[in-house]
Amino acid sequence: MATEAPPSPSLMTGEKPAATMASxxxxxxxxxxxFVTPAVLVLLLFMIVPLGFAFVISLTNWDGITPLSRGAxxxxxxxxxxxxxxxxxxxxxxxxxxxxxxxxxxxLKNTIYYVLGVVPVQTAAALGLAVxxxxxxxxxxxxxxxxxxxxxxxxxxxISLIFxxxxxxxxxxxxxxGAIFPSYDYVNWLNNPNGLIHLLLGVFGVTRRTxxxxxxxxxxxxxxxxxxxxxxxxxFMIMMLNVWTTIGTMMIIYxxxxxxIPGQVYEAAIVDGASGWQIFRKITVPxxxxxxxxxxxIGLIGSFQVFDQVFVITNGGPANxxxxxxxxxxxxxxxxxxxGLASATAVVLFIIIFIFTIVQRRLVGERAKM
Amino acid sequence: xxKVSLLSLLLLVIVxxxxxxxxxxxxxxxxxxxxxxxxxxxxALNAAIAAFEEANPDVNVELLISADYGTQLQTAFASGxxxxxxxxxQSDLANYxxxxxxxxxxDNIENPEGIYESLRNTFTLNGTLWCPAKDFSNLALEYNTDxxxxxxxxxxxxxxxxxxLRAAAQALVDSGTLPEGTVPLALNAEIDRWxxxxxxxxxxxYDEEGNWVFGSEGANHDAAVQAMDVYINLHLDGLSxxxxxxxxxxxxxxxxxxxxxxxxxxxxxxGYLNDQFPDLNWGAVELPAGPAGEGTLTFSECWGVGxxxxxxxxTWRFVNFLTGExxxxxxxxxxxxxxxxxxxxxxxxxxxxGDVAPAFINGSANAVxxxxxxxxxxxxxxxNSGIALAFEGTxxxxxxxxxxxxxxxxxxxx
Numbered sequence: 001m002a003t004e005a006p007p008s009p010s011l012m013t014g015e016k017p018a019a020t021m022a023s024x025x026x027x028x029x030x031x032x033x034x035f036v037t038p039a040v041l042v043l044l045l046f047m048i049v050p051l052g053f054a055f056v057i058s059l060t061n062w063d064g065i066t067p068l069s070r071g072a073x074x075x076x077x078x079x080x081x082x083x084x085x086x087x088x089x090x091x092x093x094x095x096x097x098x099x100x101x102x103x104x105x106x107x108l109k110n111t112i113y114y115v116l117g118v119v120p121v122q123t124a125a126a127l128g129l130a131v132x133x134x135x136x137x138x139x140x141x142x143x144x145x146x147x148x149x150x151x152x153x154x155x156x157x158x159i160s161l162i163f164x165x166x167x168x169x170x171x172x173x174x175x176x177x178g179a180i181f182p183s184y185d186y187v188n189w190l191n192n193p194n195g196l197i198h199l200l201l202g203v204f205g206v207t208r209r210t211x212x213x214x215x216x217x218x219x220x221x222x223x224x225x226x227x228x229x230x231x232x233x234x235x236f237m238i239m240m241l242n243v244w245t246t247i248g249t250m251m252i253i254y255x256x257x258x259x260x261i262p263g264q265v266y267e268a269a270i271v272d273g274a275s276g277w278q279i280f281r282k283i284t285v286p287x288x289x290x291x292x293x294x295x296x297x298i299g300l301i302g303s304f305q306v307f308d309q310v311f312v313i314t315n316g317g318p319a320n321x322x323x324x325x326x327x328x329x330x331x332x333x334x335x336x337x338x339x340g341l342a343s344a345t346a347v348v349l350f351i352i353i354f355i356f357t358i359v360q361r362r363l364v365g366e367r368a369k370m
Numbered sequence: 371x372x373k374v375s376l377l378s379l380l381l382l383v384i385v386x387x388x389x390x391x392x393x394x395x396x397x398x399x400x401x402x403x404x405x406x407x408x409x410x411x412x413x414a415l416n417a418a419i420a421a422f423e424e425a426n427p428d429v430n431v432e433l434l435i436s437a438d439y440g441t442q443l444q445t446a447f448a449s450g451x452x453x454x455x456x457x458x459x460q461s462d463l464a465n466y467x468x469x470x471x472x473x474x475x476x477d478n479i480e481n482p483e484g485i486y487e488s489l490r491n492t493f494t495l496n497g498t499l500w501c502p503a504k505d506f507s508n509l510a511l512e513y514n515t516d517x518x519x520x521x522x523x524x525x526x527x528x529x530x531x532x533x534x535l536r537a538a539a540q541a542l543v544d545s546g547t548l549p550e551g552t553v554p555l556a557l558n559a560e561i562d563r564w565x566x567x568x569x570x571x572x573x574x575x576y577d578e579e580g581n582w583v584f585g586s587e588g589a590n591h592d593a594a595v596q597a598m599d600v601y602i603n604l605h606l607d608g609l610s611x612x613x614x615x616x617x618x619x620x621x622x623x624x625x626x627x628x629x630x631x632x633x634x635x636x637x638x639x640x641g642y643l644n645d646q647f648p649d650l651n652w653g654a655v656e657l658p659a660g661p662a663g664e665g666t667l668t669f670s671e672c673w674g675v676g677x678x679x680x681x682x683x684x685t686w687r688f689v690n691f692l693t694g695e696x697x698x699x700x701x702x703x704x705x706x707x708x709x710x711x712x713x714x715x716x717x718x719x720x721x722x723x724g725d726v727a728p729a730f731i732n733g734s735a736n737a738v739x740x741x742x743x744x745x746x747x748x749x750x751x752x753x754n755s756g757i758a759l760a761f762e763g764t765x766x767x768x769x770x771x772x773x774x775x776x777x778x779x780x781x782x783x784x
Contacts, residue, residue, distance in 0.1 A: 063744075065469035067450035067678075079470055099748050099777050170617030191614040193758060318559075319755035334441050336747040337465045339448075 051350070057343040061085045064339030082340070089344035102221035104345065106320050107328040108352075109222065113231040114239055114324065115303040115356075122243045123295055126250030131284065133251070134258045145255075152248035160312040163241045164190060189237045193319035195229030196236060232321035238309050246302065250295050257291035258284070293364045297357055304353045325349045398681045399430040400688060401453040403446075405439030408641070411707045418700060422691045429684045447471045450678070454685040458501055458674035460492050464744045466674065467495050473675045473682060475501050480690040484698075484712045492739040493672050496580070502693040505701055505708025506670030507636035508733040509566055511535075511658065512726075515651040517552070517631040521545035526632070528729070530658040532570070532600055539609040542631055549628070555610035556621035556630030557601070559758040561750055563634055565740040566667050567597035570660025575741065582743050584778055591771065596661070598767035602760045612761070626650055636669055637730040640723060641706045654729035666733035667740050670708070745781060752777045 062068070062082035073080035092100040133144055151159060166172045167189040174186045201207070208215060208225055215225035231239060261284070269279050285292075307326040310316060316323035316331065325345065333342035402419075406412060412435060419431045434453070436442045440462070446452040447469060458466060466472050475482075475493075479502045482490060489503040513526050523541045526534075539554035548554070557563055573593035577583045583590055604610040611630070618624045625633040626647035633639075634657060643650055657666050673689040675682065691697055698712035705722030709731055720727040742749055756770035 063465065063469060065444055065447045065465055065471065067469075067471070068448055069450040070470075098780050099752070103748060103751075168617050168619075169615060188615050191612065191758075193755070193762070316751070317754065318758050320751060331747060334444060336745050337444075338745055 054343045062339045063337045105220045107323045107325045119299045130254035149248035151245040156308040192233035193321045197230030403453040403456040478686040480694045488737040501672035501674045503711035510654045510729040520547040535658045553611040556624040556633040557610040558612045561753040569665035571597045572662030594771045654726040668737035
């Protein structure tokens with residue numbers, strides 16, 4: 001996904017008067033190649049080869065257990081490990097109505113709600129925090145920076161466990177809310193499949209029964225009513241957890257970028273009589289566009305691949321509302337012994353991330369080249 | 371004199387060196403994989419291995435305990451280089467057998483008739499007994515004697531039926547003596563508890579030929595709906611609650627904290643309660659009987675032996691050492707972890723564990739392992755989430771079963 005940076009312009013431009021220049025250029029490119037070779041080899045061995053391998057597996061019905069060395073199943077080799085089934089796995093996931101399709105689109109729905117919730121919030125909050133922590137009047141900056149960065153460097157499993165303790169029915173969060181509002185009916189955050197949009201509609205008296213027949217219309221094995229559920233309460237908790245843990249990393253990136261904006265720009269703006277908000281809107285945000293592109297991109301990729309928190313906290317439950325695509329890949333591969341299907345899911349996830357990144361690059365990235 | 375002793379010393383050294391070299395040449399190493407259990411169990415396994423090595427100097431056992439056991443073992447199978455002996459969970463058996471990575475146990479298991487019939491059935495597939503059970507657990511009904519005494523309700527007995535369970539749960543509520551936030555029963559929205567009701571209602575998972583027949587037309591379907599109805603209504607009527615609603619990680623913890631007067635857990639709860647809640651007064655009886663009689667669920671693991679194995683004889687010797695009569699007696703006398711897999715060791719286990727033990731081990735007579743066919747993870751998810759939704763009141767018992775049957779039919783034809 002990450003494209004190689006183009007060679008520095010200073011090597012490309014300039015006059016080319018004589019043969020010495022050409023040989024110099026060749027030497028440069030040999031040196032360059034030598035330097036990138038280790039990185040390229042590592043990339044090939046650990047990224048490109050497994051990617052290709054996963055794609056090949058996705059065309060088979062391999063169970064993920066039978067030793068691959070037994071080869072393909074044929075008449076001479078009935079005990080082989082796999083059979084090529086063409087695009088059958090993709091068809092089951094994407095097109096053929098049934099359980100596999102429903103699981104996939106449920107996980108897609110959950111993941112998209114997750115991404116839509118997490119990426120904007122974490123980006124905006126990280127920018128806000130970074131701007132505040134960059135103010136000259138703020139004392140004890142080191143303390144705040146450490147405090148905000150701390151969740152990012154802690155193991156996600158540990159953080160998930162701490163969140164589980166905080167959010168259990170008798171946990172800290174409920175006790176805290178209960179102390180402020182004595183009539184508060186304790187919410188079971190960890191086991192609540194109700195969708196937020198459904199709950200919101202319910203406040204206005206709109207439920208599955210009153211909403212009309214269109215809600216039962218099925219698109220890709222899910223009813224329209226299910227599609228508009230929003231993230232479940234439990235998923236919302238996982239979203240908060242992830243915003244909290246990633247915000248520190250994003251904040252550090254923004255801080256670094258903020259400190260590279262020359263002070264004269266701000267001084268000029270102040271001389272021109274710009275207000276604080278105008279400075280932020282017209283100077284800080286535009287100058288940070290390249291950083292924003294980077295932050296949103298890694299945020300998108302990370303969010304689409306959310307797995308650890310689901311694995312530790314919910315295992316995809318309650319009622320599949322925290323089933324994410326990455327978790328579906330894991331469970332097909334290791335609890336369902338359907339490695340072919342799992343690989344197909346992984347390839348589809350790769351394509352989705354690829355598309356989102358390109359779209360996002362078009363939206364933010366083009367304007368970032370300034 | 372001195373010269374002689376020097377010479378004999380030299381001779382002795384030579385003899386010793388050649389002997390040890392010869393021994394070392396004959397010695398084979400078998401790789402054994404397991405997952406971590408409690409520290410006490412890990413220690414007991416190491417001690418058993420040491421005893422085996424002492425009795426069999428020609429075999430060296432390399433034990434690998436791993437945390438992410440299932441994933442690691444599956445990857446090892448896929449790569450073609452896997453251990454000679456390994457734990458096999460009852461739900462993984464079919465996967466491993468179909469993949470051809472397990473050696474058949476029929477002629478290699480020492481005195482298979484000594485193993486509980488329910489366990490032999492669990493590890494028999496396509497008419498072959500694949501592996502001897504390592505140990506096992508059965509579900510029983512645990513009850514908090516203090517809460518029963520306070521409410522003046524009689525303790526559960528082994529001849530209880532579903533109706534008695536409901537009546538006692540209702541009596542506990544009506545007595546008004548249950549502390550705030552305490553429910554009569556802790557039961558989760560999990561198929562592995564509901565299945566017990568299904569068995570008690572006369573449902574089966576597999577027919578005589580070993581075909582998966584869950585929820586098909588007729589008796590099985592009715593049993594499934596009936597069991598689901600009872601299970602859901604306990605929840606909807608406020609007689610049972612899930613552990614997460616009560617604020618704990620699992621029903622055993624709810625029971626230990628006194629948040630539930632009863633629960634249905636396996637014998638893993640004994641060590642847990644003794645360890646974490648030593649002051650809790652509790653007893654255990656067999657699960658209540660349903661319309662079709664007694665029934666409970668069994669959970670076990672066996673010692674599988676690898677198919678592509680350079681030392682089959684030594685490996686089976688090792689597995690038989692752990693799971694034979696002597697091995698079962700050793701498991702029994704430890705009194706923690708699972709129950710010994712052999713009938714002959716039952717009394718020793720009961721003696722080591724105490725009063726609550728018979729409730730668990732007596733269930734073996736009508737115990738079934740809740741094993742679903744390979745690739746049925748989605749089916750389990752479907753039932754789990756169906757029960758969860760039924761607990762919320764959005765699905766009826768009939769709907770939950772019909773949806774699960776639809777998924778089951780689809781997966782069976784995949």
